[in-house]
Amino acid sequence: MFQLLQTDPSTKARRGRLITRHGVIETPVFMPVGTQGTVKAMSPDELREVGAQIILGNTYHLFIRPGMDVMRHFGGLHSFMGWDGPILTDSGGFQVFSLAKLREITEEGVHFQSHLDGAPCFLGPREAMEIQAVLGSDIAMLFDECPPYPCERDYAARSLERTLRWAAKCREVETPGLKFGIVQGATFEDLRRLAAEALVALGFDGYAIGGVSVGEPEFEMLRAVEYCEPFLPVDKPRYAMGLGTPPQMVEMVARGVDMFDCVLPTRLARNGTAFTSRGTINLKNAPFIYDKGPIEDGCLCAACRQFTRGYLRHLVKAEEILGLRLISQHNLYFYLGLMERIRRELEAGSFASFQQSFTAGYATHEIIL
Amino acid sequence: MFQLLQTDPSTKARRGRLITRHGVIETPVFMPVGTQGTVKAMSPDELREVGAQIILGNTYHLFIRPGMDVMRHFGGLHSFMGWDGPILTDSGGFQVFSLAKLREITEEGVHFQSHLDGAPCFLGPREAMEIQAVLGSDIAMLFDECPPYPCERDYAARSLERTLRWAAKCREVETPGLKFGIVQGATFEDLRRLAAEALVALGFDGYAIGGVSVGEPEFEMLRAVEYCEPFLPVDKPRYAMGLGTPPQMVEMVARGVDMFDCVLPTRLARNGTAFTSRGTINLKNAPFIYDKGPIEDGCLCAACRQFTRGYLRHLVKAEEILGLRLISQHNLYFYLGLMERIRRELEAGSFASFQQSFTAGYATHEIIL
Numbered sequence: 202m203f204q205l206l207q208t209d210p211s212t213k214a215r216r217g218r219l220i221t222r223h224g225v226i227e228t229p230v231f232m233p234v235g236t237q238g239t240v241k242a243m244s245p246d247e248l249r250e251v252g253a254q255i256i257l258g259n260t261y262h263l264f265i266r267p268g269m270d271v272m273r274h275f276g277g278l279h280s281f282m283g284w285d286g287p288i289l290t291d292s293g294g295f296q297v298f299s300l301a302k303l304r305e306i307t308e309e310g311v312h313f314q315s316h317l318d319g320a321p322c323f324l325g326p327r328e329a330m331e332i333q334a335v336l337g338s339d340i341a342m343l344f345d346e347c348p349p350y351p352c353e354r355d356y357a358a359r360s361l362e363r364t365l366r367w368a369a370k371c372r373e374v375e376t377p378g379l380k381f382g383i384v385q386g387a388t389f390e391d392l393r394r395l396a397a398e399a400l401v402a403l404g405f406d407g408y409a410i411g412g413v414s415v416g417e418p419e420f421e422m423l424r425a426v427e428y429c430e431p432f433l434p435v436d437k438p439r440y441a442m443g444l445g446t447p448p449q450m451v452e453m454v455a456r457g458v459d460m461f462d463c464v465l466p467t468r469l470a471r472n473g474t475a476f477t478s479r480g481t482i483n484l485k486n487a488p489f490i491y492d493k494g495p496i497e498d499g500c501l502c503a504a505c506r507q508f509t510r511g512y513l514r515h516l517v518k519a520e521e522i523l524g525l526r527l528i529s530q531h532n533l534y535f536y537l538g539l540m541e542r543i544r545r546e547l548e549a550g551s552f553a554s555f556q557q558s559f560t561a562g563y564a565t566h567e568i569i570l
Numbered sequence: 571m572f573q574l575l576q577t578d579p580s581t582k583a584r585r586g587r588l589i590t591r592h593g594v595i596e597t598p599v600f601m602p603v604g605t606q607g608t609v610k611a612m613s614p615d616e617l618r619e620v621g622a623q624i625i626l627g628n629t630y631h632l633f634i635r636p637g638m639d640v641m642r643h644f645g646g647l648h649s650f651m652g653w654d655g656p657i658l659t660d661s662g663g664f665q666v667f668s669l670a671k672l673r674e675i676t677e678e679g680v681h682f683q684s685h686l687d688g689a690p691c692f693l694g695p696r697e698a699m700e701i702q703a704v705l706g707s708d709i710a711m712l713f714d715e716c717p718p719y720p721c722e723r724d725y726a727a728r729s730l731e732r733t734l735r736w737a738a739k740c741r742e743v744e745t746p747g748l749k750f751g752i753v754q755g756a757t758f759e760d761l762r763r764l765a766a767e768a769l770v771a772l773g774f775d776g777y778a779i780g781g782v783s784v785g786e787p788e789f790e791m792l793r794a795v796e797y798c799e800p801f802l803p804v805d806k807p808r809y810a811m812g813l814g815t816p817p818q819m820v821e822m823v824a825r826g827v828d829m830f831d832c833v834l835p836t837r838l839a840r841n842g843t844a845f846t847s848r849g850t851i852n853l854k855n856a857p858f859i860y861d862k863g864p865i866e867d868g869c870l871c872a873a874c875r876q877f878t879r880g881y882l883r884h885l886v887k888a889e890e891i892l893g894l895r896l897i898s899q900h901n902l903y904f905y906l907g908l909m910e911r912i913r914r915e916l917e918a919g920s921f922a923s924f925q926q927s928f929t930a931g932y933a934t935h936e937i938i939l
Contacts, residue, residue, distance in 0.1 A: 238884060242891040245876070267859070267884045274860050275880060283876050490636070491643050507614070507652050511644060515607060515636045522611040522891060 202379060202406050203438050209552045213430065213457035216547040219407075219438050221287040221339040222378055223279065226254045228438060228459040229547075231450070231540045232289060233533055234467070237262050238282045241467045242522070242529045245284045251502065251530055252537040255287040255339070257462045260332050261296030264324070265315050269335055277337025289340035289462070292329040292371075292383075295347045295411070295442075306346070308363065326367040330374035339378040342409060343371040348387050350417040357387035365399045372403055379406035381440060384429045387412055388421050393428035407438040410458070414443035423452060430457045447476065447539055448560045454543055455556050461540075466532035471525045473517035476535040480564030484528065488569055489514040502534035503527070571748060571775050572807050578921045582799065582826035585916040588776075588807050590656040590708040591747055592648065595623045597807060597828040598916075600819070600909045601658060602902055603836070606631050607651045610836045611891070611898045614653045620871065620899055621906040624656035624708070626831045629701050630665035633693070634684050638704055646706025658709035658831070661698040661740075661752075664716045664780070664811075675715070677732065695736040699743035708747040711778060712740040717756050719786040726756035734768045741772055748775035750809060753798045756781055757790050762797035776807040779827070783812035792821060799826045816845065816908055817929045823912055824925050830909075835901035840894045842886035845904040849933030853897065857938055858883040871903035872896070 207216035217228040233240045233248060236259045240248055248256060258278050275281040278288055294311075297304065301313035301322070310325020324332075329344035345364040348357050364385050372380070382400035386392030400408060410429050413422045426441060433439055440460035441453050450461050466476065473485040477497040482489075484496075495505035496513065504513070504527035516524025546555040576585040586597040602609045602617060605628045609617055617625060627647050644650040647657055663680075666673065670682035670691070679694020693701075698713035714733040717726050733754050741749070751769035755761030769777060779798050782791045795810060802808055809829035810822050819830050835845065842854040846866040851858075853865075864874035865882065873882070873896035885893025915924040 237888045237890055238881070239890045239892045242895075244872075244892060244895070266888060267880075271859060271880065271884070275862070275878070281878075281881055281884075283881070490640060493644070503613075509644070509650075511636075511640065512607070512650055512652070515640070515650075519606045519635060521606055521608045522895070523608045523613060526611075526613070526891070526895075 203436060205436055207547055209455075209547055210550065211553040212455040212556065214454045214543075214547055214552050215435075215457060215459060216544055217438060217459055219459075221255070223285060223287040223339050224254070226287060227544055229454045229540055229543050230254055230460050231536045232257050232460065232462040233536075234259075234462055234464045235282070235284075236464075237266070238278060240533075241471070242526045243467070243533065245282065247503075247530060248284070248533075249286075251534040252541065253286070253533070255289060256284060258288050258290045258336060258338070259293070259296060260290050260329060260336065261293035261300065261324070263336060264293060264332055265317055265322070269332060273335050277335065279337055287339040288337070290333045290336050290338040290342065291442075292333065292342040292344040293324050294329065294345045297324055298347050298349075308366070310344070326370040327374055330371050330376055334374070334376040337377060340407070341376045341378060341380050343368050343381065343383050343405075345383045345385055345411060347412050347415065348385065350387070350412075350415045350421075352387040354389055357389055357392055361385050361392050361396055365396065368400060368403055372405070381405055381407040381409050383409045383411040383442070385412045386425075386428070388417065388425065390428045393425060394432055397429045397432035401432065401434060405437070407440060407460075408433045409440040409442050411442050413441060414445060414463075419449065422449070423456065426453060426456050426458060433457075447536070448563050448565070450539070451543065451556050451559050455552070463536075466536045467529045470528035470532045473524070473528065474567070475528050476532050477568075478559070479562055480566070480568040482569065483567055484510060484514045484517050486514075486569065496528070496531050497535075500531065500534070502531045504531040572805060574805055576916055578824075578916055579919065580922040581824040581925065583823045583912075583916055583921050584804075584826060584828060585913055586807060586828055588828075590624070592654060592656040592708050593623070595656060596913055598823045598909055598912050599623055599829050600905045601626050601829065601831040602905075603628075603831055603833045604651070604653075605833075606635070607647060609902075610840070611895045612836070612902065614651065616872075616899060617653070617902075618655075620903040621910065622655070622902070624658060625653060627657050627659045627705060627707070628662070628665065629659050629698060629705070630662035630669065630693070632705060633662060633701055634686055634691070638701060642704050646704065648706055656708040657706070659702045659705050659707035659711065660811075661702065661711040661713040662693050663698065663714045666693055667716050667718075675732075677735070679713070695739040696743055699740050699745055703743070703745040706746060709776070710745045710747060710749050712737050712750065712752050712774075714752045714754055714780055716781050716784065717754065719756070719781075719784045719790070721756040723756075723758055726758055726761055730754050730761055730765055734765065737769055737772055741774070750774055750776040750778050752778045752780040752811070753802075754781045755797070757786065757794065759797045762794060763801055766798045766801035770801065770803060774806070776809060776829075777802045778809040778811050780811050782810060783814060783832075788818065791818070792825065795822060795825050795827060802826075816905070817932050817934070819908070820912065820925050820928050824921070832905075835905045836898045839897035839901045842893070842897065843936070844897050845901050846937075847928070848931055849935070849937040851938065852936055853879060853883045853886050855883075855938065865897070865900050866904075869900065869903070871900045873900040
């Protein structure tokens with residue numbers, strides 16, 4: 202399932218290959234997020250054009266709408282949305298805890314109300330895995346509780362114990378593809394280690410680090426990964442959930458992470474924000490009014506090959522759909538291109554120096570080029 | 571400039587060819603509307619894919635935003651928006667009277683406030699033509715007053731006189747492309763005739779019928795065209811502004827009209843409404859939930875080749891951008907395909923029977939297929 206092709210001599214970075222029912226994924230990999238059965242503003246053809254190897258689907262959202270009868274009728278998410286590449290689905294746990302209303306957590310799962318119409322719903326480990334089976338997921342994630350940040354140690358420990366009991370239940374449910382465990386444990390080193398060891402003892406096809414990118418400072422995010430990593434098997438892929446900014450991903454790769462997903466490229470695009478190798482720019486800003494250059498010089502994405510910053514600024518200001526479409530395309534091309542670059546640097550044995558120069562050259566705040 | 575290739579033996583329909591600086595247009599033609607320098611939700615590549623020969627730009631909107639300094643800086647609308655085919659621009663008259671606030675009409679033009687920020691603006695015949703020259707329009711429309719429906723005869727007559735005085739002024743302003751006069755006169759036969767004759771006496775490259783599709787019943791719309799048509803030269807193109815539904819366009823072609831523009835295909839798409847040869851369907855409707863068929867059987871547009879009604883319904887219900895993108899593509903493909911069909915029927919001498927069968931088969935209200 203996973204081939205570890207190369208390990209970096211001076212960091213923990215890894216070059217790998219993950220084989221799924223719908224295709225081979227070269228890692229490190231970034232996975233565009235298709236919450237409601239579509240990566241926002243992008244067509245499947247455009248996803249292939251920008252270089253997506255695998256995309257995400259959200260169990261919670263698809264369970265709420267269009268619902269499992271529809272998904273079953275259409276034979277799963279691949280055929281429903283017209284994407285024949287690999288799909289990873291989350292378990293719905295994160296959304297149940299972040300989006301849904303009036304939750305009641307029991308040993309069996311979570312009672313909640315749909316964020317759309319308040320309808321009463323239930324998701325537990327069995328249900329979450331069965332839904333992912335219906336979706337035809339190539340990589341199904343275990344149903345877990347994602348504790349908030351900050352989180353008291355007591356709650357984190359009790360929550361983790363339940364998440365691990367759920368993990369054992371999830372393991373028993375048959376799904377057509379791979380199954381990844383999710384390491385929780387909040388900001389506590391011993392809990393993270395305990396979680397990693399317990400999940401590895403159960404045995405999964407890959408391991409995710411969950412409970413990151415939930416509002417904690419960046420050093421806590423990196424530490425959470427550092428806490429888990431030594432206890433994860435080298436021959437299985439590691440996935441840091443919901444991450445991140447470009448330098449965060451580079452740092453995570455250096456810490457041994459292989460897979461990422463994040464809404465930033467498409468979410469920020471809808472606000473006029475574009476990624477460049479030096480940082481983000483907001484195309485709404487006045488300096489771009491007369492700018493005849495592309496979003497980033499040398500970028501070969503569809504937006505940069507054909508359109509100027511000045512035109513994109515106009516589209517964003519006029520709230521035209523083409524504007525956010527083009528910036529979404531550019532941003533995903535940038536994220537996927539960064540991962541391709543990382544893979545090449547790993548192959549060339551030059552990842553560490555790339556890591557240093559990329560991080561040094563990337564502004565953490567919005568820039569004006 | 572215009573070649574009349576063929577006239578229909580049993581109707582007034584015409585097959586023609588209009589030559590512009592940016593390309594040749596086969597008529598009858600439908601022109602997608604790109605109000606703010608983009609046809610809503612469509613990229614220029616997609617416009618070519620759906621078969622657009624020429625698109626519209628709106629003087630009023632581009633004058634307000636991004637403004638003429640920007641348009642001048644970018645060398646006109648073609649290069650600004652990345653469309654190298656022909657562009658027709660309206661004169662801004664229609665929007666000044668329908669969108670802008672606090673208008674004061676004088677002999678020189680119209681003082682108004684921007685609908686965006688209330689800024690005081692002025693557009694007159696000279697300004698409108700100069701703006702269209704800056705935009706690099708291939709077909710510039712004369713600045714006119716479009717009287718509302720219903721309209722008293724007295725006002726219609728006085729308004730028309732001023733519009734004709736403005737027409738003479740517009741004629742004097744140099745623009746790089748063709749110039750079309752606009753026949754006004756509201757619902758009054760003699761005023762329509764007067765307008766047509768006066769404009770023809772001045773001499774323009776084409777003639778538009780304005781003041782239609784402003785809320786009048788359909789028979790008034792058709793009559794307005796019938797009133798003008800006999801007084802328009804056969805060797806110049808005729809353009810019915812802001813029209814229409816598919817059967818309205820077919821009927822207008824039969825009455826000797828060559829050119830159409832309308833926001834319906836893209837505007838209705840954003841509401842989930844798709845065109846078919848039997849009428850419109852609204853993809854939000856429940857019967858489509860489990861529907862595995864394309865929007866229209868046999869349609870070769872990008873949406874129908876790849877996606878089901880069930881998936882499109884989900885996208886529309888979830889307010890996902892891909893949904894309105896795909897329906898916009900389908901609707902424009904349908905409109906442009908209808909015009910292509912009309913041209914072929916004209917060439918084959920079978921337009922009249924097509925007109926009859928199409929109109930009979932097209933429901934005027936939303937249908938369930």
